[in-house]
Amino acid sequence: MYSPTQITRQREHTAASSSPNSKMNSTVAQNTTFPDGYHPILVGINAVVLVSGTVSLSLMMHILKSSSTSITSTAVLNLIFTHFIFLVTVPFRIYYYVTSSWSLGRGWCKVVSSMIHVHMYMSFLFYVIILVTRLLAFYRKAEQLASFHFIHALLFSAGGWLTVFIVVPVTVCLSYGQTNITGGNETRLVATGLTALQANALRVLYRKHRQGCTYQQGFGAQLKSLCFALIMVACLVPYHMFRLFYLHHDDLGPVNEVFLSLTTFNCLDMLTFLGKRPCYRCAC
Secondary structure (H helix, E strand, O other), rough: OOOHHHHHHHHOOOOOOOOOHHHHHHHHHHHHOOOHHHHHHHHHHHHOOOOOHHHHHHHHHHHHHHOOOHHHHHHHHHHHHHEEEEEHHHHHHHHHHHHHHOOOHHHHHHHHHHHHHHHHHHHHHHHHHHHHHHHHHOOOOOOHHHHOHHHHHHHHHHHHHHHHHHHHHHHHHHHHOOOOOHHHHHHHHHHHHHHHEEEHHHHHHHHHHHHHHHHHHHHHHHHHHHHHHHHHHHHHHHHHHHHHHHHHOOOHHHHHHHHHHHHHHHHHHHHHHHOHHHHHHOOO
């Protein structure tokens, strides 16, 4: 799989070919120039994400059977669904990295290639919702959320996913690979800002309760939120920082692919909930 910038270069490479078959053959030939030394790394990353991500989501679904119905728990459900959709495409990525070729059609190649970007930004959106909700509750703004009931969260989620299922396929079919994906600065600023606010919330609780902080439900909730924030920073920010450099150095495509694959480790974020059940209920 390649980033939109690389797909654009492939289109330029195959522009002289007229038939669909010759285009696919040229594209595959271009793909096989991907350095062999990177294939084991990419296979390993995707295999670990597929296995551990599937186990993580399975355990989380078992826990959610008795979870509370709140805005945060709805955001967590949406995050789980986002991870699930992406994990469905991971075996195809592994197939490509193992065989160094693609014979499943250019259309499906676009879908599989674009899903890693859709997963990254949808995950980022739900991370922001979870963290903002917890921070509003902490900074005495809970009354602002009182009128936003669980049914509203479900309706908002349904409308959001309906939009995604309409917009994303159209975008992938018409323009994926023709324009570069931007927004790295905004993602980095929001991620670091929310992490700083979450760390401050935890610091305030620690100073207030000291030795007894670990017995406070609020502390456990904010600790889990901080874990989400750190996962967001560790998995997403490095890719966006490197991408700014990569856009000016075309020869670093394989390295960019590794950084992009590392963003998928956020599929393991559900492991933060596999602690004591009271803490989980508090966190949602």
